[in-house]
Amino acid sequence: MMKKINIVRSWLIGSFVLFGITSCTAGFEDANRPGHETSLEELGRDDYAVSSFITELQNFAFPEQENTYQNTEDLIGNYLGRYMTYVKPDFSVKNYTCFNASDDWKIVPWRDVFAKATSSFNAVAVLTQEEGPMYALALILRAQLMLRFTDTYGPLPIGVEEDANAYSSQEKVYSHLIETLDKAISIITPLVETNPGLVLKADADKVYGGKMNQWCKFANSLKLRMAIRMRFVNQDEAQRIAVEAYKAGVIEQNEDNCAITYIPNGQYKTSVDWGDSRACADLESYMNGFGDPRIYQYFKNTEEYGRRSVVGCRAGANVTNKDLAMKKYSAANIEEDSRGMWMTAAEMTFCRAEGAMLGWDMGGTPGALYN
Template identity: 55%
Template sequence: MKKNNIYRAVTACTFASAVLFSMPSCTDGFHEANRPGTGASAEDLNRDNYMTSSFIVQMENEAFPEQENTYQMNQDLIGNYLGRYMTYANNGFAEKNFARLNAPNGWVRYPFKDSMPKTVSAFKEIARVTNGQGLNYAWALILRAQSFMRLTDMYGPIPIGADPNDGNAYSSQEDVYKSLIADLNKATGIISPLVAANPDLTVSAEHDKVYQGKFAKWLKYANSLKLRIAIRIRFVAPALAKQLG
């Protein structure tokens, strides 16, 4: 039935265009017309904060991985301060192992090729849906800061989309930290007045596996990330570290 409707619409539009030479777009509504009858529309997905919340959950899964393999491969063994306390039980790791901070190349690359794209893709969708505004956007900024901080501590320079002409360009660790500070300042600037007006502000509790939607706690966490950055840059940028502290 939909195919017939689309065919008739195309035929009518083509004929009218040939006669009148000027018409509004002939493809208006085609996207919705082609949507499977059982599929949810963009409007449906935006209801009850479903779309944004699903991407928030994806970002939380990367920022605070609970699944054992994800935690081990993306956080625990590569660059983590506990990595040197681990040893290996598999003879295949005899030459390249974690106890000597000399992991196999495939493991070293894994956070970059797995955690980073999942974090970036989810953040971009949240930024698109929220138009870069509001509480959910601030939440996403905090989660991205947590993930990117771990990634830059693993790899040093990483691509964070800072170059408008080249999305794959690498930024120095100094620029990464400064970008994260700016993001965290933006996030706290959005959340602070809302929490000041309502200290018990709770949003999307069912989708928040960390603080159950309590934004006073997310505000505190964002400030703790700034303090963590201050500690790490205190010797190379003491003035900025003091400002953050």
């Protein structure tokens, strides 16, 4: 797949270079093309090129590949959120948990994901001429990815300033992402209203199998997630966006959860296979303390346990013996072929409960939605 994507990217770059060359070179590309490689026209058939870049964008927007997952999700969000923590001695000196992560760690998401994802999105924009449902899908995937990046780094270069390479404030990034999600929704909604079961390029879509009504729900759900985060800064605008998103249709049932198939699952590799991460004591203490039965869905039993079968490791602990820590603390309860979960009906109902608490029209009372 990566080879084919690189072929497409090479043809795109080549097409821009050759655009102004006169007809004396007509047919030059085909005459010199290796017989085993496809032409740009062939790659364009059945939206093959667009589909390849959509698949690549999904891998960036929902990074489950083990190295990317560890560097962009596990070491950052899972650890700072106190869901998991590291038990690898190499991570004990400098890390996000202790707020002294090395520059090498901090640059990886930017270097390995942001630039490549931007390139993939731009390719889709060119190939679709910024029209149609595949372009709308690319806008949604870009919004998912950019939201994670602005919440990680703050200001981003999103191409809306006078200098296209200049950084925009996080406020402007959020506004831009809302606008692009609205554009995507405006493209998809009329299509699914006419044909609720519309499926496009199922083979290229590892999340929803090409079901456009589910992508529309995900786009609205992203807006609701953003509105809840915005409400501490601009509550009136947050309310407008939240109510608009809810009434347009967010994820309310588990069958609409946003989950991607990538084998092996990223967290399976980092926690179970490699043993680099274990349950964090913060979350484990809360769940054990309140007798929360979901703890056994989250974490495996330890290999050696006494009073508790699920045991968490203290965040920021100076772990010096990984083999011992792997036995003492609980791994994530996840399998190699588990789907990576990125947005759920539970999260959206929780967001609606928070909105209802503020007096927003979220279709229920805070208590009923929370419960």
